[in-house]
Amino acid sequence: MTAIDTAALKPPEALDVARVRADFPILDLEVSGKPLVFLDNAASSQMPRPVIDRIVQYQTAEHANIHRAVHYLSEKATAEYEAARRKIQRFINAGEEREVIYTSGTTDGINLVAHGYGRKFIGEGDEIILTTLEHHSNIVPWQMLAQEKGAKIRVVPINDRGEVDLDEYRRLFSAHTKLVGVTHVSNALGTINPVKGMIAFAHGHGVPVLVDGAQAVPHLGVDVQDLDCDFYAFSGHKLCGPTGIGILYGKAAMLEKMQPFKGGGDMILSVTFEKTTYNTIPHKFEAGTPPIMPAIALGAAVDYLSGVGMERIAAHETDLLDYATQSVNRLPGVRIIGTAERKAAVLSFAVEGVHPHDVGTLLNEEGVAIRTGHHCAQPVMQRFKVPATCRASFAFYNKMEEVDALVAAISKVQKVFG
Numbered sequence: 001m002t003a004i005d006t007a008a009l010k011p012p013e014a015l016d017v018a019r020v021r022a023d024f025p026i027l028d029l030e031v032s033g034k035p036l037v038f039l040d041n042a043a044s045s046q047m048p049r050p051v052i053d054r055i056v057q058y059q060t061a062e063h064a065n066i067h068r069a070v071h072y073l074s075e076k077a078t079a080e081y082e083a084a085r086r087k088i089q090r091f092i093n094a095g096e097e098r099e100v101i102y103t104s105g106t107t108d109g110i111n112l113v114a115h116g117y118g119r120k121f122i123g124e125g126d127e128i129i130l131t132t133l134e135h136h137s138n139i140v141p142w143q144m145l146a147q148e149k150g151a152k153i154r155v156v157p158i159n160d161r162g163e164v165d166l167d168e169y170r171r172l173f174s175a176h177t178k179l180v181g182v183t184h185v186s187n188a189l190g191t192i193n194p195v196k197g198m199i200a201f202a203h204g205h206g207v208p209v210l211v212d213g214a215q216a217v218p219h220l221g222v223d224v225q226d227l228d229c230d231f232y233a234f235s236g237h238k239l240c241g242p243t244g245i246g247i248l249y250g251k252a253a254m255l256e257k258m259q260p261f262k263g264g265g266d267m268i269l270s271v272t273f274e275k276t277t278y279n280t281i282p283h284k285f286e287a288g289t290p291p292i293m294p295a296i297a298l299g300a301a302v303d304y305l306s307g308v309g310m311e312r313i314a315a316h317e318t319d320l321l322d323y324a325t326q327s328v329n330r331l332p333g334v335r336i337i338g339t340a341e342r343k344a345a346v347l348s349f350a351v352e353g354v355h356p357h358d359v360g361t362l363l364n365e366e367g368v369a370i371r372t373g374h375h376c377a378q379p380v381m382q383r384f385k386v387p388a389t390c391r392a393s394f395a396f397y398n399k400m401e402e403v404d405a406l407v408a409a410i411s412k413v414q415k416v417f418g
């Protein structure tokens, strides 16, 4: 009889937050004479020591341009760059490494699809379905394409909790629908969209789906094969990696039939003045010298996150969000905007009678870093009839005491303005 592995049946051990925090040197900073409470992780997360060390290692012992020379450093850098691609492939469970394209970020990945896929396959009278929850980077590229081609944008509304109206989503499909663009997690409200079901429905109509995963990959543990999305874009700097690097996952069959976005070195097999033959995927979409160090650092970042454990990360962040929601809800005069049943890591709120920018400025005096503004999601602000919100966004290295610091700082703002 085969022995049952009982260890595998146990839920993962809770995250050791103190241990994790020791990996992040920046968290020891003081701001305004107070310990930094960094709650702006949805904009950009912080970098742990193993990723910083990996950058130093690369710059001091591995750097050269890739894919272009036979000398030691070039071969080393090429091998590490491609090894990082395989790490990222495993992290999001892409079927093949050639389905993982390095970009400069989510915005770049979405623009790549708008140009590479949209300009080839979307024409006059065609329709693109987006949701009200989209970040500007999943709106503007499609608007530019629609203007150029004479196509239309159709928008799925959201309810008062900030959840997409799925009945309306289904109703928007027609023979003209050519693409769906949907955010996995809303950066402004934290809503987790039911993207798997939305993708299945779109596929039932033969429509491909691009998922903006900028706010999902750092928090949820994403499996692109399970989602069955056609494209999935995300950014390294929200994932404990550096700026200037992102990933576009695309199904090989989709990437194969797309046109390149940018032309130049590395994306070709041969060039004459009469004709260029493009390289195979993923290189067809990686023109010019890529962000080599950031790609390798992103590989180290996903190694780090896998080591901490995405399940543990998600569980701790859920606890943080629940505690923050309960605590902020107890403050009279503070309204949480975005109360979806399924949310991740984001708490948007308004303090009665105080402009969000004043809230942000006063919180900074307490060492608490939040973001205030429209969060590059103006349609969400318009839906809730506010010019801006205050947004606290959590990462796995945040501790419960930091939620207390946030709440105390908001109370102080209310006293100042009271």
Ligand SMILES: Cc1ncc(COP(=O)(O)O)c(C=O)c1O
Pocket: 042, 043, 104, 105, 106, 107, 108, 135, 137, 138, 183, 185, 186, 187, 212, 214, 215, 235
């Ligand atoms: C949901 C979402 N999409 C796209 C982006 C754009 O990411 P980047 O600026 O890294 O391209 C962001 C960044 O805040 C985001 O939150």
